[in-house]
Amino acid sequence: MTSLKDHTQAGHGRVVISVDAMGGDSGPATIVAGISLSAKKNPNIDFLLHGPRDELEKLVAKRRVLDGRCEIRDAAGVVSMEDKPSQVMRHGKDTSMWSALDSVRDGDAKVAVSCGNTGALMALSMIRLRKLPGVNRPAIAILWPSRNPQGFNVMLDVGADIRADAQDLLQYALMGASYARNGLDLQRPRVGLLNVGTEEHKGRAELKEAYELIDSHREKGKFDFVGFVEGGDIPGDRCDVIVTDGFTGNVALKTGEGTAKLIGDLLREAFAYSPLSRLASLLALTSLRRLKKRIDPRRVNGGVFLGLNGTVVKSHGGADAMGVSSAVKLAFELAASGFGDRLAARVASAAMLAQDDAEAETGQKESDKP
Amino acid sequence: MTSLKDHTQAGHGRVVISVDAMGGDSGPATIVAGISLSAKKNPNIDFLLHGPRDELEKLVAKRRVLDGRCEIRDAAGVVSMEDKPSQVMRHGKDTSMWSALDSVRDGDAKVAVSCGNTGALMALSMIRLRKLPGVNRPAIAILWPSRNPQGFNVMLDVGADIRADAQDLLQYALMGASYARNGLDLQRPRVGLLNVGTEEHKGRAELKEAYELIDSHREKGKFDFVGFVEGGDIPGDRCDVIVTDGFTGNVALKTGEGTAKLIGDLLREAFAYSPLSRLASLLALTSLRRLKKRIDPRRVNGGVFLGLNGTVVKSHGGADAMGVSSAVKLAFELAASGFGDRLAARVASAAMLAQDDAEAETGQKESDKP
Incomplete structure (x- = not known):
């Protein structure tokens, strides 16, 4: 060898x-x-x-x-x-x-x-x-079949860490946008933050904080922010990147997979029911293959560790x-x-900008003092 | 009138x-x-x-x-x-x-x-x-198409409250078991606690605490406890009742619904693709109807407010x-x-038993003192 x-x-x-x-x-x-x-x-x-x-x-x-x-x-x-x-x-x-x-x-x-x-x-x-400089918690990102023209959305974190604070969720937004740009060829990905409603006042405290943080990094991170999204938007077309903590993301991923698998099995059962339905399934084979190709998890197999x-x-x-x-x-x-290098550069620059912001803010506060 | x-x-x-x-x-x-x-x-x-x-x-x-x-x-x-x-x-x-x-x-x-x-x-x-005496947070329970013989599983909470501590999760287990007994006619429902893995050491702290609490109420609550379950078990056959907080449950519900709807739409598209596939879909109509009947959300329409x-x-x-x-x-x-009255009785007796336990425990501790 x-x-x-x-x-x-x-x-x-x-x-x-x-x-x-x-x-x-x-x-x-x-x-x-x-x-x-x-x-x-x-x-x-x-x-x-x-x-x-x-x-x-x-x-x-x-x-x-x-x-x-x-x-x-x-x-x-x-x-x-x-x-x-x-x-x-x-x-x-x-x-x-x-x-x-x-x-x-x-x-x-x-x-x-x-x-x-x-x-x-x-x-x-x-x-x-x-970990990359500037990253607190790495994340696992997956591709999910969706209604978007590119055929898939990015969701992260799906299970690297069960916790995520507002700062982590911002990093997920930056890393997810970078992945969508390189993996799905989207110039300016639309990022959504997963919540139980789309109204700004809803949800957990860390989500409201993350909302503000992600919104304020739109320009620097070269992504659009559509605000809060719901579970139904994960396979939808409201956004390209779904940001959430690893607990929620993991449950959503496995629920979606389990539901898709149940429907697939029931479809097979339905077509095996009678001689006529078996004949129909033969004729429908190419249609069903076309569908399977679109949502087959083997074709989008691979969670990517980011950060x-x-x-x-x-x-x-x-x-x-x-x-x-x-x-x-x-x-x-x-x-x-060259995704790895680009992501590293993006996260490092965001971390530096955040630091600049923090310093500027502290300076501001200092000067506000009487 | x-x-x-x-x-x-x-x-x-x-x-x-x-x-x-x-x-x-x-x-x-x-x-x-x-x-x-x-x-x-x-x-x-x-x-x-x-x-x-x-x-x-x-x-x-x-x-x-x-x-x-x-x-x-x-x-x-x-x-x-x-x-x-x-x-x-x-x-x-x-x-x-x-x-x-x-x-x-x-x-x-x-x-x-x-x-x-x-x-x-x-x-x-x-x-x-x-609220019923003994209930801290009411919950919304839904029926979810599953691989179980009864055709559906119960999941709660799917959105009444975004928080739930260990005590709340125990009440959800009691109320969900009661619902499964009355709504799905199961003598001894199997309860699972939603987590990101089935190992006992995994997950958030309140989940480990809830695990112990629910496990210790199996006999009084007349249910079996299968321990931690994952998102894939919501449409599965490992348990009949899935217990989780309203944030996670709501995301899971909407992710599952969205995924099922996407597959349905793609199936329709696949069958509309060519004259042959349209012919196949005509022949397959009864098979597809059979499937639709099984998972049509209109047939299981209704979240129930419990507590x-x-x-x-x-x-x-x-x-x-x-x-x-x-x-x-x-x-x-x-x-x-007579579900409402039975549920009330069950929760009240569990609350009383918990109080008895707490008093017994305190008594125990008192007597342990030197």
């Missing part, structure tokens, strides 16, 4: 993606099948694959498309879904997850992809990659090869667009 | 439902069409209809099925969707909403139904009906005649099962 380094440093516009082979529910074979799919579709991706060398070498050798494009980094340990983040932080040095993150930290890859335990991945990302020195894409634990491939595609797009 | 009173007091198993004719987005004609539908289906319902007498008399006169079964209570004022709850509480005495609630307070009707402004309806309900001296059903503001009729059906079932 050759190293990718020379290949990459030759600068043919190639992008290296670091992949944790051991996180998924269905094992490394599915991960290798997924990266093979990506390698076939996109000749500009190379891979760093992390996990037990013997096992991975066998899997990679079967895929001709990966020949010379996949370097294996040996890591014997595996982070399981049951492992507590604190355990992994203390004893996880030999794991494939740790190795994948360190390759981003060391600059060998632009973005890391893992299907593993979300809590452990976030905890490890925070200690190995560290770190390096980008991490968290794929669903239960992702199949296509799901893994779509997470890799997202990672490639973010790496190729 | 004759009074219903004698009719009702004669005790033919008839139930009087009080209906606010003025709350809905599409005006009183839709409400009258809705109660006519209910009157046709169910000969045991009579109505008290609240609103401007002249307007309502004309509408009711057109419906022969309402002849002698619908008494009009004149009320000139209307609560609009824009009215703030505080305004309505001060100046709403002449409104149809106030009149509808007062008829329940005075014992003329068992349950009130309104399509009006939720915030105003809850605020008025609290001052006109008052008051009297039951209030809040119908969707945008409900059509069928939606209004389904809210009336829910009101009838709750009234006929």
